[in-house]
Amino acid sequence: MPVADYKTYCQMIDRAFAGKYAYPAINVSSMATASAVLKGLAESRSDGIIQVSTGGGASASGSMVKDMALGAIAIAEYVHRVADRYPVYVALHTDHCQADKLDQFVNPLIEETERRRAAGRPNLFNSHMFDGSALPLKENLDIAVKLLERCRKSEIILEIEAGVVGGEEDGIQAKASAKLYTTPEDTLEVARRLNAVKGGRYLMAATFGNVHGVYKPGHVKLKPSILKECQDAVAKAHGEKARFALVFHGGSGSTLEEIREAVDYGVVKMNIDTDTQYAFTRPIADHMLKNYDGVLKVDGEVGSKKAYDPRSYLAAAEKAMAERVKQAVKDLRGGGTTLFK
Numbered sequence: 194m195p196v197a198d199y200k201t202y203c204q205m206i207d208r209a210f211a212g213k214y215a216y217p218a219i220n221v222s223s224m225a226t227a228s229a230v231l232k233g234l235a236e237s238r239s240d241g242i243i244q245v246s247t248g249g250g251a252s253a254s255g256s257m258v259k260d261m262a263l264g265a266i267a268i269a270e271y272v273h274r275v276a277d278r279y280p281v282y283v284a285l286h287t288d289h290c291q292a293d294k295l296d297q298f299v300n301p302l303i304e305e306t307e308r309r310r311a312a313g314r315p316n317l318f319n320s321h322m323f324d325g326s327a328l329p330l331k332e333n334l335d336i337a338v339k340l341l342e343r344c345r346k347s348e349i350i351l352e353i354e355a356g357v358v359g360g361e362e363d364g365i366q367a368k369a370s371a372k373l374y375t376t377p378e379d380t381l382e383v384a385r386r387l388n389a390v391k392g393g394r395y396l397m398a399a400t401f402g403n404v405h406g407v408y409k410p411g412h413v414k415l416k417p418s419i420l421k422e423c424q425d426a427v428a429k430a431h432g433e434k435a436r437f438a439l440v441f442h443g444g445s446g447s448t449l450e451e452i453r454e455a456v457d458y459g460v461v462k463m464n465i466d467t468d469t470q471y472a473f474t475r476p477i478a479d480h481m482l483k484n485y486d487g488v489l490k491v492d493g494e495v496g497s498k499k500a501y502d503p504r505s506y507l508a509a510a511e512k513a514m515a516e517r518v519k520q521a522v523k524d525l526r527g528g529g530t531t532l533f534k
């Protein structure tokens with residue numbers, strides 16, 4: 194199917210929320226990793242989300258260009274071109290964008306969608322994340338409100354974050370003193386400010402001890418019950434319909450119970466990067482170790498063209514990453530849930 198349109202994307206989110214399942218949102222930075230996600234989703238008969246980070250976009254644009262927005266556009270164009278060969282819906286999203294990067298990343302991407310819509314073409318991205326979690330909540334939401342007003346006009350969903358996810362992603366290290374748990378008061382304020390933007394639609398990344406990257410057990414205590422407290426507070430203040438569609442960041446290394454509990458409390462999107470990075474690289478390491486004298490020209494030999502042709506190990510990497518995507522779909526109870534008929 195083509196990339197999901199706004200109506201389909203909203204339906205995906207609503208169905209997942211009501212049915213207590215969630216979509217994997219997988220970071221990609223190349224055609225091979227994007228293909229791996231599409232294959233994994235298609236083989237699971239699950240819809241899902243492909244996302245690009247600022248660093249992933251810069252990488253995809255080429256080492257000489259290093260333009261995060263341009264690389265994200267190139268990946269999105271690629272997905273738009275190939276997605277209709279897969280029997281599921283996929284939505285395109287951009288990951289963490291801090292306030293100081295908005296002008297290099299999210300704003301030019303929204304402009305690109307505005308240009309496309311003016312020419313009668315579909316949106317480039319379905320949703321963008323603004324990560325103002327490093328700012329005081331008021332400043333965070335002042336920016337989020339402005340962005341949501343602009344996104345609403347082009348049927349773009351905005352993801353925001355309240356509270357700080359620990360760990361490191363794209364070289365942004367959370368401070369040790371950062372708030373690792375969102376409070377019900379924070380979420381009430383999010384609802385008060387963002388629900389006032391009529392017709393706007395947003396997802397909220399709440400933090401409940403999540404950490405980016407993988408750490409040995411015991412590093413931080415994950416408390417999915419925080420999500421329940423936040424949802425109960427907002428339902429009490431604004432009614433059942435006000436419950437948030439939540440995003441789970443920094444979930445690598447979480448137990449299945451923790452993942453399922455978070456989904457039970459309204460998580461509809463779970464970001465996955467570290468685990469799929471490892472899944473992609475693992476068979477490449479294997480290939481290099483097994484074909485040592487094929488991928489290298491040892492002692493004046495010529496190596497083996499078949500072994501060092503990138504297609505050989507990239508095919509293995511794509512397959513392994515697709516398997517990890519399938520695992521994520523299973524963990525999130527998404528198997529067979531595609532809206533594509």
Ligand SMILES: [Zn+2]
Pocket residue numbers: 289358362405442443464
């Ligand atoms: Zn994140």
